[in-house]
Amino acid sequence: MRRITRIAAVCLAGSVLSASSSFAQDPPKDLQKQIDQVKSTLPKFAIPMREVGDRFQNMYFAAKGDNWALAAYMSKYMNGAMNPASVTKPDEYKTWKSFYENTFAPVTKAIAAKDFKAFEPAYTAAIGACNGCHAGMGYGFIKVVKLGAPANNGIDYKIKSNPGDVPP
Template identity: 40%
Template sequence: MKKMFVRAAVTFVSLLLLTAGCSQTAPNPASTGTADLTNKVNNIVAKAIPRFSTQMKGVSDSFDNVYYAAKGGNWALAKYMADLANNFMSPTQITKPQLYSLWASFDKANLAAGSPLDKALNSKDFSAFKTAYNDVISNCNSCHASQGFKYIQKVKAGAPVTNLNFSASSEPGDFH
């Protein structure tokens, strides 16, 4: 997903450069500096790339699914969904680099390999998983509060959000 995104972004920027180049009827190197063009392109790219809030919806949905996959014993799907959350945030490296770096540390500590949640999934320990899951929810909300969004409070979903077989039997090691 990350690779696809980078490829799409590169194609997009190349097209923009091409269009910008063609639309200049009387090129004047003195007044149309590269800085101007770079600014223009950055501006358009920043507007075109999904914003933090849009991507958070993906994080939230996959995080909801993690719970129901673990509950159903579809351990590989739970690991897949926990990993997916990070993919949603990738575009924000460009639009919100500072916030993205906060996200990246959060992901490492809360969802990625080696986190308490991931360890619980690896040992198929639903009780340890539930504790870790609730801790992650608090940490999601700490970031919201720290960013001025204390009114965005994540709660555990009452049901999964995607139509998948959450109780298909799988092993943690089936995830790749």
């Protein structure tokens, strides 16, 4: 028993030593290279924008169906989908952040108030703003159009719910 403890202690000390010595051998430059490699695997705009597109379409049908929690949820994760871009495209992300927090605010406010009358014009105005950013960033050929049905039809859009029902 004691011998095992001693062996374990020696192994532990050895691994700590080798870990610290390998750390000492790794110059910060190499660490930076590794961070850059990890960063290069994170999505930029194109991948999260697909999710933005779908959640944006779904949001409309959730609001229309009085499933206000689903509408709030779609809005929350439409914004959350863009998080990787805060690392991979920090400058462009600032434009997204300001879009969501300011331009898109009438939509999120209408959802919070369960007010479809306010939601509809705010939503239509948002489509114009989405496309304004596309054009401004050289992607005028990506034009969002409102769908006649949700992008994802595997959810019930008509469950009556409240915007506050979304867990934090």
